[in-house]
Amino acid sequence: xxxxxxxxxxxPRGFNSPTRFEADVYDCEVWGxxxxxxxxxxxxxxxxxxxxxxxxxWLPGFNGDGHVSAFRFANGSVDYKGxxxxxxxxxxERRHRRRLWGVYRNYLTDDPLVAxxxxxxxxxxLYWHGGKLLVLKEDALPYSIDPVTLExxxxxxxxxxxxxxxxxxxxxxxxVTGEMIAYGYQARGDLSDDIAVYTVNPAGxxxxxxxxxxxxxxxxxxxxxxxxxxVIPVIARTTSLERLQSGEPMWVWDGSLPTMVGVLPRDxxxxxxxxxxxxxxxxxxxxxxxxxxxxxxxxxxxxDEERSPSQIKRWTFDMNSRNDRFGEEAVSTANGVLARMDDxxxxxxxxxGFVGNSDPSLPxxxxxxxxxxxxxxxxxxxDLMGGPTSTFFxxxxxxxxxxxxxxxxxxxxxxxxxxxxxxxxxxEMASELHIVDANRMEEGAVAVVKLPFRLxxxxxxxxxxxxxxxxxxxxx
Numbered sequence: 001x002x003x004x005x006x007x008x009x010x011x012p013r014g015f016n017s018p019t020r021f022e023a024d025v026y027d028c029e030v031w032g033x034x035x036x037x038x039x040x041x042x043x044x045x046x047x048x049x050x051x052x053x054x055x056x057x058w059l060p061g062f063n064g065d066g067h068v069s070a071f072r073f074a075n076g077s078v079d080y081k082g083x084x085x086x087x088x089x090x091x092x093e094r095r096h097r098r099r100l101w102g103v104y105r106n107y108l109t110d111d112p113l114v115a116x117x118x119x120x121x122x123x124x125x126l127y128w129h130g131g132k133l134l135v136l137k138e139d140a141l142p143y144s145i146d147p148v149t150l151e152x153x154x155x156x157x158x159x160x161x162x163x164x165x166x167x168x169x170x171x172x173x174x175x176v177t178g179e180m181i182a183y184g185y186q187a188r189g190d191l192s193d194d195i196a197v198y199t200v201n202p203a204g205x206x207x208x209x210x211x212x213x214x215x216x217x218x219x220x221x222x223x224x225x226x227x228x229x230x231v232i233p234v235i236a237r238t239t240s241l242e243r244l245q246s247g248e249p250m251w252v253w254d255g256s257l258p259t260m261v262g263v264l265p266r267d268x269x270x271x272x273x274x275x276x277x278x279x280x281x282x283x284x285x286x287x288x289x290x291x292x293x294x295x296x297x298x299x300x301x302x303x304d305e306e307r308s309p310s311q312i313k314r315w316t317f318d319m320n321s322r323n324d325r326f327g328e329e330a331v332s333t334a335n336g337v338l339a340r341m342d343d344x345x346x347x348x349x350x351x352x353g354f355v356g357n358s359d360p361s362l363p364x365x366x367x368x369x370x371x372x373x374x375x376x377x378x379x380x381x382x383d384l385m386g387g388p389t390s391t392f393f394x395x396x397x398x399x400x401x402x403x404x405x406x407x408x409x410x411x412x413x414x415x416x417x418x419x420x421x422x423x424x425x426x427x428e429m430a431s432e433l434h435i436v437d438a439n440r441m442e443e444g445a446v447a448v449v450k451l452p453f454r455l456x457x458x459x460x461x462x463x464x465x466x467x468x469x470x471x472x473x474x475x476x
Contacts, residue, residue, distance in 0.1 A: 015424050016456050018049040018064075025080040025451065032447035034076050034435065035418070037409035040465035041147070042420055042433070044069040044401075045135065046458045047123045050090060051099035054109065057249060063104040065090045066123035066135055066143075068150050069422075069455060071433055074466070078433075078449050083150035085122040085135050085143050092117050105139050105250035107190060118155055124169035125460040128468065129180045130204020132156060136169035138221060139186070147469060161206040164196035165189050169460070170222040170285070171200075175344050178202035181230055181266070185220040190250075191241055193217055197230060197264060212270055215260040219251055224289035224298050225266070225347045231289050231298055231317075232262040236280040253306040255280045261326060263296065263317055276317055276326045282306050287339045290349050294320040299353065301337045302328075309335045312353065312382065332382040332389070338402040338460075342414050351384050352415040354438070356400050357391075365396040368427040375399035379419050381441055392419065392441040394434060397427035404461040405438065415439070418446075422458060431455040 047064030057063055066085040071078050084090060092114050093100050101119065102109025110119070120140025127134050134142040134156060141162065144153040164184035171182035180200040187196040193216075199208040214220070218234040225231065236257040239250045261276045282303040289298040296317040301310045312332035336356035356376040366372050376399050381390040394400050403421035411417065419436045433449035 015426055015429065015454055019067075019454065019456060020048065020050060021082075021453075022084060023080070023082045023453065028071075028078045028080050029450040029452075030078065030447055031450060032435075032445060034073065034078060034447045034449075036076055038073045038406060038418065038435070039075075039409065040073060040406075040463060040467075040469065042071040042073070042404065042406070042461065042463050043126045043133075044071075044422060044455075044458050044461045045123060045126055046456045047121075048084070048456055050084075051093050053099065053101075054103050056247065057103045062123075063101070063249075064121065064123055066121055066137065067456075068126065068135065068145065069458075070147075070150060071449060072148075080449075080451060081150055082455070083145075085145060086152035087120055087122050087143060088118040088155075089114070089121055103247070103249040105190065106244045106248065108244050109247055120155065123459060126462050127171060127173065127180070128462070128464050129171075129173060130200065130202065132204060136167060136171075138168040138170075138184075139166050139190075141165075141167055147464075158198075158200065158204065158206050161209075162198065163209070164194075164198075168221065168223070172223060172225045172346060173343075174225065174227075175346055175348070176227065179207075181223070181225050183220075183223060183230075183232070185214065186217075187211070191217065191239070191244075195220065195232065195262075197232075199266070210264065210269055212262065212264070212273055215275060216257060218257065218260070219284070221284040222286045224286045224300075226289050226291045226296055227347055228266060228291050229289075229296055230264045230266055231286075231296065232264065233283070233286070234260040234262070235283060253282070255305060261315070261317070263319070274319075274324070276324050278315070278326045278328065280305075282308070283310075283337075285338055287312070287353055288341055288346060288350055290347065292349075294318065299331055299339075301334075301339050301355065303337075310337050311335070312339060312355065331384065332380070334380045334382065334389075336376060336380075340403055340405055342405050342407065342417070344407065344412075345414055350414060352438075353382050353384070354403055354405060354419055355380055355382070356403065356421075359391075359393075362393055363396045365427065369397050370426070373399075373426075376401070379403055379421065379436065379441065381415070381419070381438060390438075390441040392434075392436045392444065394423050394445075398423040398425050398432075400434070401458045402461050404463045406435075406463045407465075409465070420463065421461065422455060424454065424457065429454055 048067040100111040122135040164187035166184035219237040237251040316327035339355040407417040
């Protein structure tokens with residue numbers, strides 16, 4: 001059967017249409033000069049499609065096949081490699097040469113041929129831990145891939161000790177202990193209200209497992225950690241068996257539901273969890289959390305409603321108060337939904353956050369691009385200590401995707417390094433990786449890595465230095 005995406009009413013056209021190819025680019029074209037202290041690999045994940053999704057798929061970008069890009073830096077040069085994750089899901093469709101999977105997280109819409117096939121798409125995030133590069137999607141177990149060749153090894157269950165049916169795409173790695181705090185929700189199968197929380201030691205072995213009940217069947221896409229606590233927000237996107245039976249994707253926004261946030265001591269069990277409540281908030285990704293005496297401070301991009309503009313806000317949880325409502329205040333007006341930080345300060349007091357922002361006051365070349373479109377045209381660094389906001393403007397034909405922070409080699413100072421992220425160049429119909437000095441963002445990119453093709457909009461990115469990769473490989 002020929003693959004034709006044109007008939008899908010919601011599928012992105014133009015730049016974000018499926019690419020359906022793998023590639024290697026040796027010694028990429030570079031504009032500017034790559035700093036000599038950047039040595040390691042910038043990993044990026046995107047949803048791509050081998051076959052056209054169902055026509056009632058409300059957001060096809062969540063339900064595509066995982067495709068990994070690796071930009072490997074050494075000696076002032078960079079090589080590119082892009083590969084699909086060879087999931088059981090993708091390989092089943094390749095064997096039958098047609099789409100077999102239904103709408104997002106609705107097993108009732110899948111083809112009966114894949115009733116017993118691992119349905120993980122490995123399309124959301126990547127983490128390097130315990131000597132393994134894991135590619136994650138929240139409704140299944142992760143896949144392990146080779147960090148250099150990107151060859152797929154297979155599904156990974158942490159030496160048979162991961163008993164939940166799923167693992168979220170947003171674990172957190174403690175920079176102090178090296179532990180990974182990970183979890184799965186709907187953890188006894190689709191539509192279950194179970195949450196399983198795991199502590200995984202630096203060698204990749206599970207050392208603790210706690211099972212909780214969710215207050216309602218809402219999405220739990222991300223968590224935050226402090227040195228004392230694990231923070232587990234349940235967001236007002238909900239589902240039901242009736243919804244799945246109607247043939248719709250799993251989630252729908254329900255603004256009548258509260259935001260519920262579970263706070264679990266890192267050394268506690270199910271009896272120690274405390275649930276806080278707040279108004280419905282549309283958010284999926286969290287920036288950082290930290291202990292502040294008897295309070296927990298948590299920063300995140302958040303919208304008041306499903307489609308309202310976002311801001312970086314701070315939620316406050318008073319662990320001594322009998323009041324189980326959390327406080328909220330604005331930290332930054334940046335409107336991006338994917339905020340990052342210097343991960344060496346994750347779970348600790350920190351100063352700087354980095355977030356994409358759409359600034360309509362900056363120029364945009366509609367003639368060269370072919371019409372006006374919403375773009376993320378800046379990266380912003382905001383300062384929690386009240387310093388000025390620093391801004392990088394990408395240009396008048398590009399849109400930025402999620403950035404990652406790359407520490408300057410040899411420096412331990414927070415925020416001393418580079419902001420790195422892929423941009424879609426609509427005028428050239430090609431993708432490019434921008435490298436910006438985090439201390440001088442207004443000066444523009446110090447280097448731009450040009451690709452001779454386009455990549456679809458990405459999901460998430462992570463940077464691992466050459467030293468980190470070597471250390472992790474030695475621990476395997």
